[in-house]
Amino acid sequence: MDNNLSNMKNNLFYWATGELSQDAFICWLMSYATKDSKEDAVIKACAQEFLWMFVKKSSSEDKSNIGPSDIVVDKIERQVTVNEEDEEKKQKKRGAIDVLLTVSTPKDKYKIIIEDKTYTSEHDDQLQFYKKAITDEFQEYTVLGVYYKTGFQSDYEAVKEAGYCRIGRAEIVECLKKYEDKTINVIFNDYYEYLKDLHKKAEQFESLPLQEWDWQQILGFFSFVQPQIDQGSLRKYGFKDNFDYVHNQAGGFYGMWLDNKCNYFYSEGDEQIKYEIYLMMQFINQKLEICLKLGIKEMPEKGKLTPSNIRDRLVYDEKWKYKLDKYSYQKPARLGYGKNITIGIFTSQFTLSTESENYKQAMADLEGAMQGFAKMTEAICIGEKCAE
Template sequence: MSGLGCPNCGAELFEDFEERMEQTNDGGVMMDTYPAYVCADSCGFSIRIDSLPRVIAQQGEERLLLLYSNMQGRIMDVRDSVIWPPMHIDALLARGGWEDYVGNHDLEKLLAQARDSRSAYLEPPNLFTYATSELSQDAFLCWLMSWSEEAYSALDHQLHEVAIDFISEIFRLHDLSTPPIESIEIERQFNGLDILAVINNKYAILIEDKTFTKNHSNQLERYKKNVRAVYPKLKQLPIYFKIADQSNYRSVEEAGYIPFQRELMMRILKRGIDSGVKNAIFLDYYRHVERLENSYRSFKKKPVKEWGAMAWHGFYQEVQKELAGNWGYVPNYSGGFWGFWWKSRCLTEQRYYLQLEQEKLCVKVMVKEDENTREVRQEAVKEVLEQSNVYQLGLQKPARLGTGKTMTIAERKGYIQVDPHGIVDIERTIKELKRY
């Protein structure tokens, strides 16, 4: 016996010979006889022996080395069900780290389930790569909440539970217990509000969805009034749904909305994944939000020179945990930049503030309407550089001084502390910034 199992019926395979007869074009017959593994229970399954590799070595429990005919070898990652391209067996053995094979794997089954490495790690096309507008996200949130109705539990119980989880988090943010959801009515673009969900004819969930934009023009207060005018008896639960990042949520909270941020949504989605949700739309949205999260956290893994806008957002958020400041996009004639600004510890005059202009730290001075710009600038440069010498801040006069109401009067490049690979050392960098 071979020790291999039949993939059809589970019986053991034994070594035998098979014959295959084919008729040729001239009317003759060609007989092919070859060694094969044949099912012991005669279910009809057989496979050529030379088409099935042999396991000759292993690396722990997770990696097998397969030997094919013509001295070709392939590596099988058992945990990920991935098989790597063929190479000469001697080249694979020369890598080292191999041990004698002592396992008893069902190789036929492993090979049937394995994915080729060249496609195994490709990300499949994602719906939300193309559906990028806030309206698309609105549609997803409406779709998700609609699964909270009890009737849909029979269709997809796991997805139903995620919908309940999402709504429950909204109630929790408002310090309320989640009631059994007996009815839900969902409306998009309710008098300008992105989403209105009425629960049990008692609660009104107001969702203002801001992906890469921010609230403006008292719109949040206006939406609450619009809902109250139509549903005066409903208890309002307003949330400000934000999967991108912004510097602060003061105006949001002043308007009575509670931020519902990406980190919270990721936890809900992850719980759904862990519970076994397989819905393609749900999985696409999860991967979409996960990619966003990875982009914001990329500053921890990428060299500073390779940071994009989201990496700077993530970096500024880390800085903001230690320094009381704000960040955002600063437009200018040369294209603008992402900046972070805060008050200096060393420069106590109110007219001064510090600003990170990505890889450059700047000292800024504000000029009042009745002041002479040139005189203020000269005095400020002198004072700031003197303070820099006292505190050893490494500030220098810019190559070119501006003439506006807010001017850069000193700067330092290379304030970000990095390791030998150019990766930011966030702890050392924040410690350095606190010196200012």
């Protein structure tokens, strides 16, 4: 199975994978929606449908009497520098908008901020900063924010809070698909084929044995799991989730964190440790592990209490000594000493084999791990429980 896009080696976007290259494609496509664009009815229609998608998802105004063909791009700008005085820090804030479109319809005029991301994510308050700056400068326009995301990302809360609509890879591929067989434009077809291939590989977690997954299937699986935890069949367990790449001395791995929004306080004398118990689903050496983790959140800088004290109480305390297996967790071969310690590994209910292990088994194991976690934390948590 080809997981390196090698079949796309003659495709421009296989080599030009960065955000600046994607910026250029967005601007190139949008240029066909200008009044003086080249005559290409297919590319123009696609550009206008993209714009229509931006406007519809970003604006709550009535658009019943207009459609994609009514949208015109008046101006396209790249890397637009934005400055603002930060009164609190007594200094200027500075940033650059990836793409800024000036767009008009028979009913309104828009400034559309496009924040283009492949595998990075938003940082600081850049989205709100850009939107405020453009709104202040162009008060006669309706300012819209678009978060154009073709890679993977776990948390979009900051995007939502900033009032940006998210346009993801699936939507982009679906829109381009309507036009790919109607044009022989190499730039258009290269971009479509590249994104379609990336999207296809992300979805192959459904068909490939788990042992054959690479980063695309792993992140595709995490992206599939997330809505099940947030609002689907796994919502009842009350976990919040996040996924990312974890760097370590062994080379790193992809992991998904699952916690139930609860902290615990454990005290001895006048010393206190604040800790949490959570799950981590991790892919290491082509193998999935669901780990029961102890995380230290606050502890005295100097004192007798250490992470090992909590670890030993949770693993060796006489009240439930060696009872992790009661909740379908086995103790790891070695217990660590840091602030994030694996104290149990979920025992899979399946016989692992290259031929049979797949995402459905992984989902069943994840639910089993959540069930065991809920029972264990209800029965044996050490300390005073405190909701986050």
